[in-house]
Amino acid sequence: MTKRLPTTDRSLPIALIRAREGVMAPIRDMLTETGITEQQWRVLRVLAEHGRMDAKTLAERASLLFPSLTRIASTLRDKGFITQTRDDKDRRRQFIEITTAGQKIIDDRQAQSLEIVTDLKKTLGADNYETLLDLLSMLDPIKQD
Amino acid sequence: MTKRLPTTDRSLPIALIRAREGVMAPIRDMLTETGITEQQWRVLRVLAEHGRMDAKTLAERASLLFPSLTRIASTLRDKGFITQTRDDKDRRRQFIEITTAGQKIIDDRQAQSLEIVTDLKKTLGADNYETLLDLLSMLDPIKQD
DNA sequence: TAGCAACAATTAACATGTTAAGGAAATAGC
DNA sequence: GCTATTTCCTTAACATGTTAATTGTTGCTA
Structure with a gap:
């Protein structure tokens, strides 16, 4: 007897996507007014919660891939919501910190x-x-x- | 007493992303060998399960936004995994059907x-x-x- | 039947996801 | 101290997510 794949309406990957849609809908509405994206919001949330940290830790905590974080960080820097500073002890590394304006986004x-x-x-x-x-x-x- | 937001490691949106990563990892590995993306796979799965259908229904069942489906369908058509035909009764509409080659992807x-x-x-x-x-x-x- | 609203699908524009390649700095091992 | 490797980060290239504008069709209605 050949087993069959789960039908697509009982598929875990699809269920996860749809649940995410449902959860994110009101959050996205809120963020649209604020003018930032969901991922930018996540980055600010993590920074507000844990304070200044290096980019690698930030990417992990915000569940972002590194290339995405690079772009998002540069956007947030341009908007004045974060600052990026190089680590003097390890000049490959970069520290990222939320600014007052960024914190205000969260607080508001x-x-x-x-x-x-x-x-x-x-x-x-x-x-x-x-x-x-x-x-x-x-x-x-x-x-x- | 001011309530606080859930910490980011107990946040539902982030938990959903991470769970999805975990679930998709082995599937993505499989698909890499196959040479199609996760979304293309979803489209083929839905078509294999339900047969020929119009684009709008397909988008809904595969949990894809319409603009995404437009691009994905054109990719799949180029690869020879689906066919697109116009509805003669309502020429705005389009029917999409999986081909033998497309079905083989699923079966294999x-x-x-x-x-x-x-x-x-x-x-x-x-x-x-x-x-x-x-x-x-x-x-x-x-x-x- | 002319005009207009509603609808299906595409296209555009920008942000992110994803993988791979590249660059600069640190480190290990000799 | 020199080279090979590793690590942190960036860039590139392509696919998708997301919203808005546009095109082509249909259907309604005044």
Whole structure:
């Protein structure tokens, strides 16, 4: 008996894309008003949370590939939301830090984005929300706890 | 008391990206050998499963935006994996169908991709796998059951 | 039937994803 | 100290994501 592939409406990759669409829709709406992209938002979020860090760590924490980060960082620098400084001890390395203007982007949208998260939890139920995060982290290629 | 945003390592959007990376990694490896991209694979999968259909339905089932589908379809046509025909009753519309060569792409990788799915279920556990799909579908902007 | 709204699909423009190649700086090993 | 390797980052090239504008068709309606 030949097994068959899961039908596309029960496919995990597609389900992940669609869930992401659903989750991101309200966030994207918020960011459109702000004039930055979802990835730029992620970078600022990580920097606001952890402070100044080298580019490699930043890329990992924001789940961005390095070439993407290079472009995004240069955009954010042009917008005045981050600063880039070279490490004097290891001149290959680069430190990235959020500016006051960048921090303001985060602060100004804090209430709004908090509300989005609250709505999401309401949609799923608090328990389901936590369960989902746990299951997703089992698929994470980095942590694999 | 001011509430704070979830830390980025407990953020649903980021968790979804990372899970997707983890799930797609072995699939991408498989597709690299095949010489098609993940999205092209999705289009062929949907066509193999449901047969000939109009472009709009295809885009929805493959979770692709229309402009993306336009480009992908033209690539797949050039590779000889699909055919595009105009609807005579409504000449705005276009029907897309998988070719024998396209079907062969799917068939040749069936065993391999089945194994990938099996491994995934093993990683998560069968119950968790189903639970995850159910939770993700709750976030799907289209079905919203 | 002329005009207009709605629709399917394409194209354009810009940002990111992805892989590969390249450049500059640090490090290991001899 | 010199070379080979490794590491951090950038650039390039192509595919896709995303939004907006455009084209060609259909259908409605005044």
